[in-house]
Structures are given as structure tokens and as C-alpha cells.
Amino acid sequence: MGVVARKGMLVYKIYRALSYVVSPLLQIHLRWRKIRGLEHPTRLPERLGRPSLTRPPGPLLWFHAVSLGEGMAAIPVIKECVKWRPDLNILLTTTTMSAFEVIINQLPTGVLHQFSPIDTPAAMDAFLDYWNPNAIMLLESELWPNLIMASSRKGILLALLNARVSMKSFKLWSAPVLFPLISLLLSKFSLIIPLSSMQAIHFQLLQAPPFIINFAGDLKYVVEYDASKEQFRSIDDLKVQLGHRKVWMASSIHRGEEEVMLGVHKVLKQVYPDLVTIIVPRYPQHGKDIAQECRNCRKKGSMLL
Structure with a gap:
């Protein structure tokens, strides 16, 4: 050795x-x-x-x-x-x-x-x-x-x-x-x-x-996704939904970072009224909390959605 x-x-x-x-x-x-x-x-x-x-x-x-x-x-x-x-x-x-x-x-x-x-x-x-x-x-x-x-x-x-x-x-x-x-x-x-x-x-x-x-x-x-086992929205369907709107994605974020992303969304929304922000959390269960936070912000009128 x-x-x-x-x-x-x-x-x-x-x-x-x-x-x-x-x-x-x-x-x-x-x-x-x-x-x-x-x-x-x-x-x-x-x-x-x-x-x-x-x-x-x-x-x-x-x-x-x-x-x-x-x-x-x-x-x-x-x-x-x-x-x-x-x-x-x-x-x-x-x-x-x-x-x-x-x-x-x-x-x-x-x-x-x-x-x-x-x-x-x-x-x-x-x-x-x-x-x-x-x-x-x-x-x-x-x-x-x-x-x-x-x-x-x-x-x-x-x-x-x-x-x-x-x-x-x-x-x-x-x-x-x-x-x-x-x-x-x-x-x-x-x-x-x-x-x-x-x-x-x-x-x-x-x-x-x-x-x-x-x-x-x-x-x-x-890597190929099996569409028969997972309900993934096709790219064509996604394009139809988004049209020609501006899209910004924050991917793989950790807990607490969504507050920054939502703040950035609010600022960008003033410049691009048709903006779509997609937040992809690192952990799926975190997504439910973010969705609830967005709903609360909409009810309070504190964020342009």
C-alpha cells in the first residue's frame, strides 16, 4: 500500500x-x-x-x-x-x-x-x-x-x-x-x-x-418522460396558454426566497402588465405554501397578479 x-x-x-x-x-x-x-x-x-x-x-x-x-x-x-x-x-x-x-x-x-x-x-x-x-x-x-x-x-x-x-x-x-x-x-x-x-x-x-x-x-x-404515467402539459399547450406574454421563471428556490421573487414580480408587473412569473420550489410541498401566499396577497390587493 x-x-x-x-x-x-x-x-x-x-x-x-x-x-x-x-x-x-x-x-x-x-x-x-x-x-x-x-x-x-x-x-x-x-x-x-x-x-x-x-x-x-x-x-x-x-x-x-x-x-x-x-x-x-x-x-x-x-x-x-x-x-x-x-x-x-x-x-x-x-x-x-x-x-x-x-x-x-x-x-x-x-x-x-x-x-x-x-x-x-x-x-x-x-x-x-x-x-x-x-x-x-x-x-x-x-x-x-x-x-x-x-x-x-x-x-x-x-x-x-x-x-x-x-x-x-x-x-x-x-x-x-x-x-x-x-x-x-x-x-x-x-x-x-x-x-x-x-x-x-x-x-x-x-x-x-x-x-x-x-x-x-x-x-x-x-431522459424521456412517460406521458401515460405523468400528466405533463405539452409544450404546444403551454405555448397556447402563454401566447406572446413575457415569462420569467425562478427555479429550484428554497424556503423564504419566494418573498424576493414575489417582490420582483410586483416591480416587473408595472413594466410588463402581461408578465407571467413561474416559481418552481426545490421541494414540492413548499409549492402549496407559495400558492397560499399568492392567494392571500391577491385577496389583500397587495400584489398585481
Whole structure:
């Protein structure tokens, strides 16, 4: 084992010890998220590695995505797996409620869904022991140490699809403390498919083995929505509704930011009377609160709508 690998193992042991210590706090945090509507009301145990479904017999392939974008990018690959390997059991895990609410209706028949376990030794070991996947497909930048190291110890194949690392994360991962750990984690993968040539260079600079890096393009460009399962308004219908009106969209906003957006809408409305403002919250449940706020503003006459 080289110097970098030894340092990486030392950092991992520190991370693992810390994750043991903070496990009770993370469980409290999950319950707080449940109260706020950010976790599923009846499936919180899944986040601790406790299954709510029966594992079917036979080989199993685990796809892990965090939110909606990563989950949708996984669907084309899942469909191909179902097409060419009907004998293969497929499990998809997501973290956010927004991803679950959309993706659950897009999955092929027979594909299992669970909420992803938090990256603590107890939760991850319980999850892996129960589901016992033959291979794991992680989406984008899900480099969780306990997940990767536990999977490697169990001989489970690891792949990173649509792999990317932001410039902020790249600088952080290149720092002296984290670089050995990231290098160690990347060495456990059998396949890394970056979404661009630049991303491939980033992973090589982080010491991912060059022979496991294979470029295939961005999976998000091949995502298709199944209109028979989701009632999406067509582009043509939307154009008819909007006509030639000015449109401004505030996308993926967090709680509290809608006040700023509504203030901007009020100012712009004075210049463009036919303006249509579209607010897309990060979390769907937040949309109900925004809609109610807009209705209250209209009743009070405090905003031009």
C-alpha cells in the first residue's frame, strides 16, 4: 500500500469513527426532517437501513441517486437493464421526497424503490447485508465513504455513472486532508463514466485509475418522460396558454426566497402588465405554501397578479 493509500485509510478510519459518534444526532435530524415534511411519513426506517420490501431471490443491481435529476438520469439505464436482463432484480434508492414522487411513476414494472440509507456504519451495513447487491451504480458524485468501503469489503462491484465533480468540490477534494481519502475511494470502482471530457480529467487528477474511465456523454440528454404515467402539459399547450406574454421563471428556490421573487414580480408587473412569473420550489410541498401566499396577497390587493 502506497503512502497516499495509507493516508487515505487513516482519514477513512477517522470518518468512520466520527460517523459512529454523530449517528444519534443524524437520527434526530431525520425525525426533524420528517416533521417538516422532507422525509416520507411512514418510511423513515429505510433511511436507517431497515427495509420495507422483501428482497427477491437472484442477482440484484442497486442504483443510487439523490434527487430528481440523478434519478431521472438513471431511468434510461434501468430500462436497458430490464430489456436485456429480465432475470435481474433492480433496486433504486433516492434521498429526496421530490425525487420519489416523480420517479416512482416512471420506473419499469418490477423495479424496487427504497429511500437511501444515511452513510453511517450501522445503517449502511444493515442495508448491504439485507439487499446483498451484486453491483452498485452510483449517480454523479455520490462518494460516501462508508458505502464505498463496505461494498468493497463485501466484493460488490462499483460503478459511477454520469460522474461529475463541481469546481468547488474539486478544490475541496484536492486539499491535502481529503485528497488521500478521495483517491482511496475512487480506487475501489470498476467503472467511472464521466459526463464530459473535462470531468474525466478531474477524476484522473483525483487519481482515479485511467483504465476504468469511459466517456459516454450526459445521461440527462436521453431522459424521456412517460406521458401515460405523468400528466405533463405539452409544450404546444403551454405555448397556447402563454401566447406572446413575457415569462420569467425562478427555479429550484428554497424556503423564504419566494418573498424576493414575489417582490420582483410586483416591480416587473408595472413594466410588463402581461408578465407571467413561474416559481418552481426545490421541494414540492413548499409549492402549496407559495400558492397560499399568492392567494392571500391577491385577496389583500397587495400584489398585481
